[in-house]
Amino acid sequence: MPPRKADALIPLQDLDLQIHKLKVQRAEKPRQLASSEKKVAHAKDNLAAVQAEIKALKLEASKRELTVKEFDAKIEKTQTQSMSAKKNEEYQAFQKEISGMKADKLRVEDGLLDLMMQSDEKAKLEKLRQEEVKQAEDEYAAAKKKLEAEMAVDDREIESHLAKRTGLISGAEKEIIRVYERVLAAKDDGIALAGVSKYETIEDEGKVVYWQCEACGVGLNMQDVNLLMMGRDLQFCRNCSRVMYLRP
Known part of the structure; x- marks a missing residue:
């Protein structure tokens, strides 16, 4: 019995199936980086959040420092005015006003100290978050390098199979x-x-x-x-x- 026409396609189909599997395998590899990429993005988001908090704390601290300076200026001005008081009652009124401003200033300074302590803690956390970003980026770079090497192997195998395929096709009807x-x-x-x-x-x-x-x-x-x-x-x-x- 002469060979069946379809039988001539069997070696080609076997080769094409290998090529298909290699191409699918290669196409999946970049997706394997998704988890590493997500980890880097998450670490960067955490760092950005801490840095935003630090920025907000610094802005609030700057406002409070300005308020302290304003209190200093008001206290100094009121003290100067008290020196020209002609009556004891007038002098005592100035002193009471000065005491109130000093108390308000102290509350602002206490808040400023609290902000500085928070900033110190956030600075430590920022350093930790920076280390986490670096670790995530290093892991991503290592995973990417490994996958690129694997994809290069896949590419060589695909190229080799395609060369064989050309030979098979050239000898077929x-x-x-x-x-x-x-x-x-x-x-x-x-x-x-x-x-x-x-x-x-x-x-x-x-x-x-x-x-x-x-x-x-x-x-x-x-x-x-x-x-x-x-x-x-x-x-x-x-x-x-x-x-x-x-x-x-």
């Missing part, structure tokens, strides 16, 4: 290749050639033989099987449209 390529282009799984397998079951009428497409599971009738056995023309699965061939 052009029309068969054209049909195969058309089917392959329409499939996302890299499978254009589907094996047809036989299985037997015991039913009421006895042993029954069935044939099915291995790619989609649809059953074949005996006319389909006979045409496949003759192998003069390419046969296609009526369900998944793949080229079919009989398993040895």
Whole structure:
């Protein structure tokens, strides 16, 4: 029996499936960096949040420092005015006003001291967050370097397989290749050639033989099987449209 036409496509399909798996494998690798990228982004967000708090504390501290200076100026001015008081009651009124301003100033200074202590704590936290960013970036860089090396290996293997593929195609019948390529282009799984397998079951009428497409599971009738056995023309699965061939 002359070789079936579809059988000539088996080595090409095997190679194409390897190429497809390598391409899928390579395409997945950059996605593996997503967790590392997210960790870097999270660390940077944490750092930015602390830095925003430090900035807000410094701004509030600056306002309080200005308020302290304003109190100093008012106290000094009131003290000068008290020196020109002609009556004791007037002098005592100035002193009472000065005491009130000093008390207010002290409260502002206490708040300023609290802000400075908070700033010191935030500065320590900022340093910790900076270290976390550096660690996350170092881990990302290491993961990226490893993946780039793996992708380079994948690229070399794909290139090698593509070179073999060119050799296989050059020695095959052009029309068969054209049909195969058309089917392959329409499939996302890299499978254009589907094996047809036989299985037997015991039913009421006895042993029954069935044939099915291995790619989609649809059953074949005996006319389909006979045409496949003759192998003069390419046969296609009526369900998944793949080229079919009989398993040895």
